[in-house]
Amino acid sequence: MKDSDFVLIVDDNPTNLSVLSQALKGAGFAVRVAEDGESAIELVQHKPPALILLDVQMPGIDGFETCQRLKADPLTQAIPIIFMTALTDTENKVKGLSLGAVDYIPKPFEQAEVIARVRSHLQLKQLSDRLEQRVAERTAELAKAQVQLVQQEKLSMLGQLMAGVAHEMNNPISCIISNTIPAQEYVSDITNILQLCQQYYEQLPEAIQEAIAQTDLEFILEDLPNLLNSMQLSTERIKEISVSLRNFARTDTAVKLEVDIHQGLDSTLLILRHRLKSLGQRPEIKVNRQYSPLPKIECFPGQLNQVFMNILANAIDALEEAWQQGKRVDNSLFIEVSTEMLEPDFVIIRIADNGIGMSDEVRQRIFDCMFTTKELGKGTGLGLAIAHQIVVEKHGGAIKVDSTLDRGTEFTIVLPVKGEAQN
Missing domain, CATH: 3.30.565.10 (Histidine kinase-like ATPase, C-terminal domain)
Structure with missing residues (x-):
């Protein structure tokens, strides 16, 4: 038993307290005592014991009520309680066990039996604590593994989606970008031809003159290069987004x-x-x-x-x-x-x-x-x-x-x- 663990004996009879304390100390247990239920609850709330030996018949609040209060408190409900009583009829035993006690020791008690029962229930408590700790550790490990699996799945799906979108965008974007420069050159040549037509307007066939008259040719020649430049900037923007998708999806x-x-x-x-x-x-x-x-x-x-x-x-x-x-x-x-x-x-x-x-x-x-x-x-x-x-x-x-x-x-x-x- 660790130095910080101790057995709490609660009994209003000084003789019982003395005999039990000496017996348990002689067996290597640390011991504290309380003479009534109120002081026992106060002591337990201040420093919880490893196990409680609790007398049933005491002045003030009896052992049953003391046990009930301790089991109602989340901070003390896991402490094993062994009742000590001369009330050995079945009804009282059932009442004590239903309140959360783990065992009964009849009075008058045998010291060897008390020591054996205390040691046995402390061992059970230690095993239970280790099991709870292992369950908590295993639960944490499973939660961590779940997070890792979700993270890997999300990354994989997100990466595949974005890489696929970027790949599908890449070919048409490259086609548009590679064709933008020759398109601008073609438009420049056509513009020069149309400007020559404007210079020799009166010498053109009547049908061409009519077409020019019905079209705002000057505005078209001025605005068309601007449209092409805007398209080029937009394709470069799309290419930037495609690159960002690939970078993000690594x-x-x-x-x-x-x-x-x-x-x-x-x-x-x-x-x-x-x-x-x-x-x-x-x-x-x-x-x-x-x-x-x-x-x-x-x-x-x-x-x-x-x-x-x-x-x-x-x-x-x-x-x-x-x-x-x-x-x-x-x-x-x-x-x-x-x-x-x-x-x-x-x-x-x-x-x-x-x-x-x-x-x-x-x-x-x-x-x-x-x-x-x-x-x-x-x-x-x-x-x-x-x-x-x-x-x-x-x-x-x-x-x-x-x-x-x-x-x-x-x-x-x-x-x-x-x-x-x-x-």
Whole structure:
């Protein structure tokens, strides 16, 4: 038995207390005593014993009521209680056991029997505690494995989807881009021909003169190059989105790569750009980037991008909720993304918003598996649990959240520049 564990003897008879105390101490047990139910409950609440030997017939509250109160308290209900009594009829035994006692010792008692029963029930309690601990550990392991499986499945599906979309976009985009330059050259040649026709307008056949007269040729010749330039800019924009999709969808899980963390942040923001635009009366969500010069860091880029996606998507949700609840009537909806170097071997990424914020109770549970504040069907409670696992376990970093209700939230991610891959 550990020094912090002891057997509590509760009996109003000083002789019984003395005899039992000496017997148990002689057998190697630490012992404390109480002479009534009230003082026993007070002592137990202050420092719980490993086991209680409880007399049934006592002044004040008797042993049955003392047992009932202890079993009603979640902090003391698991303590084994052995009744000591001369009331050995079946009715009293059944009453005591129904209240939660684990055994009965009849009076007058034999010291050897008391010691044997105490030792036996302490061993049972230790085995039970070990089993409960093992069950808790196993449950935690299963929850962790579930998060890993969900994270891997989400990454795989997301990566395949985005890589497929980017691949399908790539061929037509490349075709348009490669044909834009010769198209502009053709239009330039046609423009020169049409300008010559304008110079020699009176010498042209009557049908061509009529066609020119019915068409605003000067405007067409002026606007057509602008249309082509606009089309070229749009195709370059689509190509940029395609590249961002491929960058975001990196699903490497075997080894870490050296990457520019800013590229991952920008790719994620680009994918979420449609959610940042104004919607109805809700104004645009402005993004303020404050990037410091950073070295490339060793990481699993696809997994980190998923972390950024979860945090930024949650920030947008919080901003939309703040707007719907009238918390931001001044139209100031913003997300701030900043990075800095933490000398000498770490980088810091901060993602802050002025959204709805969260209470202290929610903030303390935000990384718990299956915990979500969203309505049924709108959240699984796995996003931030996975983000925590990716940052802490996969990258040896740290992630924390600071938040004030109705004012906003800031996530801080610390990542090592160099590091070994972790399982």
